[in-house]
Amino acid sequence: MKREGGEVLKLEHVTKQFGGLTAVGDVTFDIREGEIFGLIGPNGAGKTTIFNLINGVYALSAGKILFYGKTIGAGAAEGKKALQLKPFRIAQMGITRTFQNIRLFKNLTVYDNVLIACHRSANYGLFEPLLRLKGTRFVKQEKALKHKAEELLDLMGLAFYRDVVSVNLPYGLQRKLEIARALALSPKLLLLDEPAAGMNPEETDSLMQMIRSIRDDFHLTVLIIEHHMDLIMGVCDRIHVLNFGKSLLEGTPGQVQNSPAVIEAYLGVQDGERCAVKEGEQ
Amino acid sequence: MSWYYIEGILIQCGYVLMVVLGLSLLTGFTGLFSFGHAGFMAIGAYVAAISTAKWGLPFFPALLLGGIAAGLVGAGLGSLTLNLKGDYFCIATLGFGEAVRLILENWEYVGGARGISGIPWKTDITSVLIACTAGTLGLMALIRSRHGRSIIAIREDELAAQMSGIDTFRYKMIALIFSAVYAGIGGGLLAHYMTYIQPKMFQMVKSTEYTIIVIFGGLGSITGSIIGTLILTFLPELLRTLNNWRLVIYGLAVIVMMVIRPRGLMGGVELGDLFRLPARKRAARLAEQRLKSMNGGDAGKGAQR
Numbered sequence: 316m317k318r319e320g321g322e323v324l325k326l327e328h329v330t331k332q333f334g335g336l337t338a339v340g341d342v343t344f345d346i347r348e349g350e351i352f353g354l355i356g357p358n359g360a361g362k363t364t365i366f367n368l369i370n371g372v373y374a375l376s377a378g379k380i381l382f383y384g385k386t387i388g389a390g391a392a393e394g395k396k397a398l399q400l401k402p403f404r405i406a407q408m409g410i411t412r413t414f415q416n417i418r419l420f421k422n423l424t425v426y427d428n429v430l431i432a433c434h435r436s437a438n439y440g441l442f443e444p445l446l447r448l449k450g451t452r453f454v455k456q457e458k459a460l461k462h463k464a465e466e467l468l469d470l471m472g473l474a475f476y477r478d479v480v481s482v483n484l485p486y487g488l489q490r491k492l493e494i495a496r497a498l499a500l501s502p503k504l505l506l507l508d509e510p511a512a513g514m515n516p517e518e519t520d521s522l523m524q525m526i527r528s529i530r531d532d533f534h535l536t537v538l539i540i541e542h543h544m545d546l547i548m549g550v551c552d553r554i555h556v557l558n559f560g561k562s563l564l565e566g567t568p569g570q571v572q573n574s575p576a577v578i579e580a581y582l583g584v585q586d587g588e589r590c591a592v593k594e595g596e597q
Numbered sequence: 598m599s600w601y602y603i604e605g606i607l608i609q610c611g612y613v614l615m616v617v618l619g620l621s622l623l624t625g626f627t628g629l630f631s632f633g634h635a636g637f638m639a640i641g642a643y644v645a646a647i648s649t650a651k652w653g654l655p656f657f658p659a660l661l662l663g664g665i666a667a668g669l670v671g672a673g674l675g676s677l678t679l680n681l682k683g684d685y686f687c688i689a690t691l692g693f694g695e696a697v698r699l700i701l702e703n704w705e706y707v708g709g710a711r712g713i714s715g716i717p718w719k720t721d722i723t724s725v726l727i728a729c730t731a732g733t734l735g736l737m738a739l740i741r742s743r744h745g746r747s748i749i750a751i752r753e754d755e756l757a758a759q760m761s762g763i764d765t766f767r768y769k770m771i772a773l774i775f776s777a778v779y780a781g782i783g784g785g786l787l788a789h790y791m792t793y794i795q796p797k798m799f800q801m802v803k804s805t806e807y808t809i810i811v812i813f814g815g816l817g818s819i820t821g822s823i824i825g826t827l828i829l830t831f832l833p834e835l836l837r838t839l840n841n842w843r844l845v846i847y848g849l850a851v852i853v854m855m856v857i858r859p860r861g862l863m864g865g866v867e868l869g870d871l872f873r874l875p876a877r878k879r880a881a882r883l884a885e886q887r888l889k890s891m892n893g894g895d896a897g898k899g900a901q902r
Binding site: 401403421439500 | 763
């Protein structure tokens with residue numbers, strides 16, 4: 316089920332240089348509402364760098380990133396100053412993410428992990444917690460927060476593990492918890508950085524179903540980075556292929572699968588002369 | 598031991614606890630180590646002492662004034678240093694603590710190296726109890742709110758906290774300011790108990806002592822900080838008959854503690870948890886058992902494949 320909608324995220328000529336190295340060069344794509352959008356490419360293609368640019372962890376060298384029409388990051392250009400929203404601000408606007416190497420609040424329970432991230436659903440002040448009387452804004456909002464956290468755990472099938480310290484969870488459930496935590500902020504766009512890393516085929520399969528169902532249940536748009544081609548081809552509406560920081564191709568899974576350019580980027584060609592890897596190194 | 602003597606130690610526990618509670622918020626809950634809290638304590642002590650001894654202010658407003666002064670200095674320090682990562686922040690606080698002491702030593706208005714004497718004797722067991730109760734309840738209220746949870750998230754993983762929409766700089770600032778206010782009030786209590794203060798009382802050794810108490814009691818536990826304060830304040834007094842050996846035993850006690858319980862006496866557990874825990878623990882154990890059996894099942898499948 317694909318819902319066509321407006322642009323959620325738009326990258327315009329996005330460029331990021333680390334010293335003399337161009338990690339991402341002139342990448343342009345847009346993601347439409349309700350879409351599951353895949354970002355693939357061989358190792359070092361700049362996928363995670365793009366995530367970090369969207370999140371505001373890195374500042375852009377050039378180009379522009381828009382979220383629902385609002386600029387969240389822009390490199391200095393044409394006399395205009397560079398603009399970069401802080402990562403927490405971007406998260407609050409509705410872009411949340413998971414990490415390639417899971418970053419949970421390790422020593423806290425499953426419940427606390429989600430409860431912490433629910434904080435945006437309350438707005439009581441710094442000194443309001445001092446007064447813990449029934450009917451105060453603090454008590455009401457705190458109750459709502461806890462309810463939301465429990466609900467989210469229920470939805471994600473984690474309720475049973477509520478009191479387990481998160482580091483003790485098996486890998487698959489840690490991934491799930493990280494997604495639950497990202498959902499706690501009620502995001503509009505969810506970024507998944509290699510969600511299937513280290514999963515076996517069955518786990519990957521259930522992850523695919525989960526990604527689809529959270530997209531529908533939470534009315535989300537999803538951007539996935541993944542090496543697992545089964546997952547990417549099975550779940551994405553459109554795919555953008557990167558190679559050495561440059562856009563290679565964009566299209567539906569079918570188009571991408573049959574593109575000689577993509578196959579070359581991943582596997583190289585048999586005649587050594589036109590090998591994509593060598594070209595990039597020069 | 599006479600009651601007078603014990604009362605003295607309890608009052609000492611009281612003002613130490615105020616500083617330790619503040620440090621517990623910063624180190625135990627936010628994950629920022631500070632070796633300059635004696636500096637905040639000195640600012641609180643001097644401002645409160647001058648307020649009563651020179652300007653004739655009543656005791657409680659003077660205490661508050663000392664706390665606020667320390668908090669303001671904390672805000673200034675934070676805006677300069679909180680962008681520093683881990684160890685670098687720690688070194689900055691160390692420098693801050695020493696700087697405060699040296700400024701006081703060379704400032705004639707506050708008595709230079711001789712310090713201030715003739716401070717009215719105001720700190721008694723009641724005032725210490727009031728301050729500590731208010732301090733503990735206030736800290737508990739903060740920790741058990743969205744603000745406190747955001748602060749704990751910073752300790753656990755700062756990047757993940759940011760990605761969860763938490764303004765980490767703001768919350769680190771809040772923790773540092775509150776922490777400084779607590780230390781300042783602790784300093785004010787000290788000044789009005791000793792009736793004299795001098796810069797030498799606020800050396801780096803003091804800062805380390807408070808950090809040791811927080812770690813000894815267990816990071817991320819208010820209960821631990823209170824118990825740690827009581828034990829580590831009473832211990833040197835009880836061992837007074839052993840003269841210089843008492844410091845050796847103090848050090849040994851801390852080392853043994855760290856070996857037996859690396860997470861400190863209470864390590865992230867509060868007194869209330871001990872009563873609440875059984876049901877939670879049972880649920881957690883049940884879930885962990887299920888996980889184990891599931892892993893067993895998975896392994897079986899792997900063998901079949």
